[in-house]
Amino acid sequence: MKSNNSVNDENLIKFSSILTNKTNNGFVILERNDKLPYAILLKSEKKVDHISNFFMFCATLGLWSIVWIYISQVSSKAKKILVALDEDGNPFEEKCYMG
Structure with missing residues (x-):
């Protein structure tokens, strides 16, 4: 049986690796x-080059x-997300409302 400390350390390592992957994908x-x-x-937010898209x-x-339309309306918008671990140590991700 694993001790509570080692489980917490494993969860923290898992959480840090998720954050590393997200920051490598352009998140701050x-x-x-x-x-x-x-x-x-x-x-x-990414800037859309409308001239090349028109061509x-x-x-x-x-x-x-x-x-x-997809590039302009969906993929170029700013994204704010919450990344966390639940009580069981499972990672989850939720969108945050931009305010």
Whole structure:
């Protein structure tokens, strides 16, 4: 049977590896608490190059509009997420409302 200390250490290592993966993907840590453990991460907004998207729209006879709308409305927006471990040590991720 594992002691409570080793379980907490394993959970903290798991939490730190999740945060490392997120920061490697472009997120920035806004707030972190290792006692609970949780962290709030922010990925800044990407600028969309509408001129090149317009040329792709023309070259594909309008088919590129689906991709262009997705890029403009979904993937380029700023993202704020909460990453935490629950009582059992399982990681979870939730979207935070931008305020």
